[in-house]
């Protein structure tokens with residue numbers, strides 16, 4: 001697999017600071033049949049937190065992960081821990097009503113409290129710290145959106161106030177200050193949870209791909225089975241759900257740079273803007289910033305944003321690899337930084353109605369659970385998943401069950417955004433498809449280029465690596481057969497339809513696909 005750096009499996013070619021700063025979290029692969037109370041597929045924050053909560057409640061748990069722990073999006077995050085959510089509270093109030101908006105706010109506050117208490121209880125050294133978060137106006141937005149958010153967030157029970165300046169920034173912009181937010185090093189936290197899972201008798205198997213998944217358990221690609229009374233699919237995009245969920249959420253690529261700053265030159269805080277409405281009026285892509293301790297003299301200022309729907313970056317005429325310079329430009333407008341020392345990207349799943357889908361898998365047996373639709377709040381959503389799914393499996397009532405139910409149907413209240421995104425995505429895909437379908441000569445594919453070729457009426461995806469070798473795979477995504485698109489930044493083939501991604505050798509990096517694409521050749 002090409003997508004490894006320093007021996008660490010990850011869902012892209014660029015390594016994040018988190019992956020780079022601690023040893024890989026790996027365990028032995030599964031090599032025999034087993035049975036248990038609960039089998040969990042996926043070793044990101046959702047799967048690992050669920051395993052931890054279930055073990056605490058007395059259940060027997062086995063977790064399988066096809067890479068290392070955190071080799072999915074949990075290793076590529078920026079790990080802001082916020083109750084001040086990505087989607088505005090005035091939107092949540094419109095979709096869910098005042099009472100449920102309060103419940104949503106309370107669930108994210110509880111998730112941050114849970115992480116804080118767990119860090120203290122298990123003595124996890126993961127740089128966890130409480131701090132304030134600042135939401136400030138993007139130049140394309142109207143100041144009224146800050147006022148609306150202030151009122152709605154207060155009604156939802158959030159500790160928020162308006163401040164006339166943005167701490168740490170060169171620009172003096174009015175902002176909303178949210179107290180009681182937090183940040184941490186996500187992989188150090190997951191390592192601490194894994195240690196506790198093993199101490200409590202849980203079993204974790206990495207480099208273990210769940211190939212067949214049913215309500216009776218899983219079978220790995222090596223043919224080993226885990227039978228279980230309950231199954232939790234925490235694969236970020238649920239690989240066991242073919243249609244229902246993937247019509248209710250959209251995959252977006254999001255980009256991150258980390259710049260060195262002199263220690264103490266910027267106060268510890270979280271910052272994010274209200275989003276660029278010139279790019280997308282419905283889901284305005286926003287920028288997000290935090291600090292992270294680096295060494296004795298420097299910290300990192302980590303900045304994310306420049307999102308676009310997966311597989312159609314060039315719709316906005318900006319390729320994937322060109323997004324980092326836009327981030328740098330934006331960051332330098334607001335903050336004084338030194339060298340950029342990391343850049344990476346990742347994927348988020350935007351639910352049509354703003355919050356995650358956590359609970360029983362729709363149209364399935366009652367013992368199958370999923371956690372998905374994380375949006376940019378997957379650290380808290382993943383923690384909520386751990387608490388909620390553990391309660392559901394233990395038959396314990398939980399007030400969050402209804403709002404997070406994957407079967408909920410908010411199409412009419414979420415309506416406008418939903419149709420715009422779905423229609424926009426489909427149209428962009430179709431436009432792209434006809435363009436990509438034009439057969440190109442293999443000989444015209446340059447080093448570091450990936451293109452769709454046609455041989456005897458059949459499409460293939462061809463990539464020429466830095467050594468001039470050509471790698472050819474099937475071009476139809478193994479989920480629902482859309483044509484994949486080359487992402488030259490992460491050196492992956494990305495599917496514009498529902499966000500599945502593959503290496504140049506056809507290995508699945510992101511679901512919903514769970515089957516590799518056939519790899520044909522590596523001849524020149």
Ligand SMILES: Cc1cc2nc3c(=O)[nH]c(=O)nc-3n(C[C@H](O)[C@H](O)[C@H](O)COP(=O)(O)OP(=O)(O)OC[C@H]3O[C@@H](n4cnc5c(N)ncnc54)[C@H](O)[C@@H]3O)c2cc1C
Pocket residue numbers: 041042043044045046047064065066067068069070071072073074075076077078079080081082208209210211234235236239254255256304345346347348371374375376377378379380381382511514
């Ligand atoms: C750049 C970026 C910035 C972000 N910033 C924030 C932020 O500041 N705050 C926040 O709250 N959220 C943020 N998020 C979102 C958050 O990081 C994610 O939502 C969260 O990490 C998802 O966790 P997960 O456990 O659901 O999925 P993942 O971490 O992706 O874990 C799923 C795991 O399942 C494994 N898997 C898949 N298929 C199989 C299979 N068949 N068998 C075995 N294993 C399998 C994968 O290898 C993967 O490790 C950000 C995301 C990105 C990409």
Ligand code: FES
Pocket residue numbers: 477478479480481482495496497498499500511512513
């Ligand atoms: S992800 Fe659904 S068709 Fe590719």
